Amino acid sequence: MTLRAPPLSAVHQRADASFTDFGGWEMPVEFESIRTEHEAVRSEAGKFDVSHMGQITVAGPDAATLTQRLTTNDVTVLDPGEAQYGAITDEDGIMLDDTVVYRLPDSATDEFLFIPNAGHDGEMTERWLSERDERGLDATVTNRTEEYAMIAVQGPDAPDLLAAQTDVSLAGLSRFEVANGSVAGVDSLIARTGYTGEPGFEILCPPDGAETVWGALECQPCGLGARDTLRLEMGFLLSGQEFHPVDEPRTPYEAGIGWTVKLDTEFVGRDALEGVAADGPEEKLIGIELIDRGVPRHGYDVTTPDGEPIGHITSGTMSPTLEAPIALAYVPAAYAEPGTSVRVVVRGEPKKARTRSTPFLDR
């Protein structure tokens, strides 16, 4: 299999980045060091190439109806230029993906753009097309992943950095709003969204303008390594780790994003999720912090203080900001109360830990 490469691949190679396979894409994982990049985003600003994320547009008279059918949130509340987070579930309410749905600004027709995770663009395009055809809806679904580069600029200095390069009034752009504008002269779509908990933006632009935009945002280049530690400090989900249709089948309620499920809308998975909502999920994703020394990692067992297995870690790291070992884990609801004493088994050794609410960081 050939890995897909982002438009900025050569730029990253010149910057001596190290690369990793992520969702079928060869992406930069580290430029300087994870800690350096992480700290830059928390204290100043950093830029991320997130061109591995998918872009699918849905246009036409039934664009809203179709997107409503396939996402858990209520897209009909979106005005042009607004975006929302939601889940994509199967008939059983199991998460196939999470996504941001944008209702595009200044569009002559009703047009939506949604951003599936790396490597999911083909499957999600198929999903939208088959639902459209099954229901005889009038909508054009286009996989535009190869037509867009996506660059995130995140951190307390990000608004000033971007303001110097764009004609869009960023003060007028609230969280989860999106505007058309130019960045360093490149026609772009600018969204006030991100995956770090910091102020920041995600910029969609044509691949041939990516180098100009990337170069104009003068701040620390950051790889997927820092992106992961930053999102984990915020307790944000990572597709494939906190949910996966086969390896980690979870409902939005289990994954802690029940707030994105609007049961008063009609969508695939709604009936199953109505039952989960009524009874409450049997297991919940919780934050864990280790009291003993050690680093929790994906797949490690979580037990009671007596050693009874109750769950497993989905993501874990040494938090660069808190300088403490943190993790996300699924445990039965009875153990989900913050402050519950548990153990995390690190190489056969049970380490003292306690559950806690997320985010780990106040932002």
Next chain:
Amino acid sequence: MSFDVPDDLRYLESHEWVRVAGDTAEVGITAFAQDELGDVVFVELPEEGAELTAGEDFGVVESIKAVSDVYAPVSGTVTAVNDRLRDEPELLNEDPFGDGWMLKVAVTEESEIDDLLSPDAYRGQIE
């Protein structure tokens, strides 16, 4: 990028170094190894008096992104452990051949030292 490979040390293919003085061997990981791992956040080492067997893992180094076993270059008894690494694991990044040393070992099989890589052989491996 080229990494420091001091001429007075011997090496393992798995990126540990050994500084031999009489029948004592000081052990650590190389500059190349710490760069591959990235920011080291946790080091797990045996206690004084532990017995090491050449080629077997004796500890663990964890960076933000990875977990890596560390292998004993020689057999022997641990006579000293670098306790600073407990609170300052970043010493492995900052000074891998100096303050980032891990263990001192009383060597029981001197012939094992002859089996270790020369600086030139190790340089060849990481080029």
